[in-house]
Amino acid sequence: EIVLTQSPDLQSVTPKEKVTITCRASQSIGRSLHWYQQKPDQSPKLLIKYASQSISGVPSRFSGSGSGTDFTLTINSLEAEDAAVYYCHQSSSLVWTFGQGTKVEIK
Amino acid sequence: QVDLVQSGGGVVQPGSSLRLSCAASGFTFSTSAMHWVRQPPGRGLKWVAIISFDGSNIQYADSVKGRFTISRDNSKNTVYLQMNSLRAEDTAVYYCATPGHPWGQGTRVTVSS
Numbered sequence: 777e778i779v780l781t782q783s784p785d786l787q788s789v790t791p792k793e794k795v796t797i798t799c800r801a802s803q804s805i806g807r808s809l810h811w812y813q814q815k816p817d818q819s820p821k822l823l824i825k826y827a828s829q830s831i832s833g834v835p836s837r838f839s840g841s842g843s844g845t846d847f848t849l850t851i852n853s854l855e856a857e858d859a860a861v862y863y864c865h866q867s868s869s870l871v872w873t874f875g876q877g878t879k880v881e882i883k
Numbered sequence: 884q885v886d887l888v889q890s891g892g893g894v895v896q897p898g899s900s901l902r903l904s905c906a907a908s909g910f911t912f913s914t915s916a917m918h919w920v921r922q923p924p925g926r927g928l929k930w931v932a933i934i935s936f937d938g939s940n941i942q943y944a945d946s947v948k949g950r951f952t953i954s955r956d957n958s959k960n961t962v963y964l965q966m967n968s969l970r971a972e973d974t975a976v977y978y979c980a981t982p983g984h985p986w987g988q989g990t991r992v993t994v995s996s
Contacts, residue, residue, distance in 0.1 A: 810983065819976075820928065825983040863928055867982040870942055872918060872930040 778802055780864050782875035790883045795851040797878045799864035804844045808868035811840055811849045813860045814877075820863060824849065856882050885909040885984040892977065892990035895969055899994070903964040905979030905987050912960040916982065919953060919964045921975035922989075931977070934962065947973075969994045 779802040789795055799809065807827040812820035822831050824840035827847055837852040851858055859882045864875040891903035905917070919931040932943045932953040941953055952965040962979055974994050979987040 808982075819978060819986055819989045822983075822985050829983075865928070870916075870933050870940070871944075872920065872933075874920075874928040874930070877927050 777871060778805060778866055778869055778873050780866055780873055780875040782862075782864055782878050784878060785876070786879045786881070788881050788883050789854055791856055792853050795854050795858075795880060797849045797862055797864075797880075799842075799847045799849070799875050801845045801847075801866060805866045805868035807843050808866055809840075809842065809847045810865045810867065811838075812863045812865060813858075814863065815860045823862075851880075854880075854882075858882075885981075887979050887981070887985070887987035889977075889979055889987040889990045891964075892992045894993040894995065896996050897970055897994055899969050900965070900967045901969065901992060903966070903977055903979075903990055903992075905962045905964075907960045907962070907979075907981070910981070910984060913957040917953075917955060917962040918980045919962075920978045920980055920986070921973075921992075922978070923972075923975045926975075929975075932964065966992070971995065 781800045783798050809827050811824040813823050814820045823834050823838050828840045839850045841848050861877045861879050863877050886908045888906045914936050916935050918933045921931050922928050934941050934953045950968045955962045971994050976989040976991050978989050
């Protein structure tokens with residue numbers, strides 16, 4: 777099973793600050809890494825697919841990078857509405873796995 | 884636009900059965916693998932099962948193997964999850980998903996006596 781480890785677990789930031797979340801895979805997964813945002817009582821929302829591909833309707837302040845084992849989600853100029861839990865997810869193997877989640881809270 | 888609309892779920896007693904459905908539109912369902920993922924209350928996301936595009940390759944998480952069955956009907960663009968011998972630890976919101984696309988809205992399953 778491919779293990780995904782996110783860091784940090786919690787990030788407390790002020791609006792307009794830049795946020796960086798990393799996701800490390802236990803083995804190479806190419807670019808089969810996706811990022812999701814989940815707010816309370818909502819289903820996970822796809823933000824970035826295949827490491828860096830943007831999703832229609834997602835604000836341009838969200839971007840992704842990386843390949844192999846190391847990936848990054850960047851939120852430029854954080855807005856209050858971005859408070860949520862963020863998950864990385866790999867689809868390289870038939871058995872999907874997920875990071876443990878990073879909670880982003882607004883100071 | 885990709886849409887996965889889920890149905891089924893509810894509150895059942897331990898040992899009971901439930902069937903979840905997920906109707907797909909907006910992409911070529913018959914060539915897409917489909918997955919089920921679940922999220923226990925207050926917890927993270929856990930993969931449950933996968934079925935290949937033609938149903939020939941099926942895999943399950945160890946926690947549900949022998950109790951859950953994933954299936955699909957490509958003529959109806961629908962994937963199913965039959966859940967038998969339900970346990971309290973199966974309590975979760977269940978999502979259907981396909982790689983690189985938005986997930987279903989989720990359906991809540993509560994197993995409680």
